[in-house]
Amino acid sequence: MTLKEKLMADFKEAMKAKDETAKNTISFARAAIKQYEVDNREELSDEGIVAVLSKQVKMRKDALADFEKAGRTDLIDSYKAEIEILNRYLPEQLSEEEILKTVRDVATQLGIESGRQNMGKLMGPVMARLKGRADGNTVKKVVTDFLG
Numbered sequence: 234m235t236l237k238e239k240l241m242a243d244f245k246e247a248m249k250a251k252d253e254t255a256k257n258t259i260s261f262a263r264a265a266i267k268q269y270e271v272d273n274r275e276e277l278s279d280e281g282i283v284a285v286l287s288k289q290v291k292m293r294k295d296a297l298a299d300f301e302k303a304g305r306t307d308l309i310d311s312y313k314a315e316i317e318i319l320n321r322y323l324p325e326q327l328s329e330e331e332i333l334k335t336v337r338d339v340a341t342q343l344g345i346e347s348g349r350q351n352m353g354k355l356m357g358p359v360m361a362r363l364k365g366r367a368d369g370n371t372v373k374k375v376v377t378d379f380l381g
Contacts (some may be wrong), residue, residue, distance in 0.1 A: 236279040236322060237266070243321075254311070258318045265289055283323060283365045290319050291368075327367045332375045335362055340379065347381045355380070 234242070240263055247255035266285050270277055277285065293312050300308045327335075339358045345351045355376050363372060 236282045254314050255318050258315045262286055262289055286319055286322050287365055290316055324366050329375055332367050332372055335359060336376055336379050349380055
């Protein structure tokens with residue numbers, strides 16, 4: 234079953250169960266996927282869908298930080314639920330230890346030992362290797378710690 238088919242099946246399930254949060258979240262995700270496909274005139278593979286869903290999660294996490302600053306607890310709970318629903322369709326995120334292992338491997342290959350000036354040289358290849366499996370902010374934190 235492709236990711237698109239799973240989203241459709243889960244959307245139908247949410248409608249039957251009258252789960253408004255799941256229904257609306259999956260509907261927004263499907264709309265974002267469709268919008269990307271229409272804009273770029275291409276059918277997305279599962280990998281492309283994961284990229285779109287990751288972007289949706291990131292948008293919600295960014296908004297969540299703003300809501301927390303503003304003290305909007307009603308929206309905080311709603312967005313946390315949406316993030317949890319979207320995460321069901323994404324690959325499991327790597328831990329900081331697993332990210333650090335990848336950072337060390339890439340740094341060894343590139344001959345980088347330390348120094349903040351190497352941040353850009355290291356981030357690109359690490360993000361390419363971890364695409365979809367690690368949050369960019371977490372990777373940035375691990376790389377910054379690694380470089381000292």
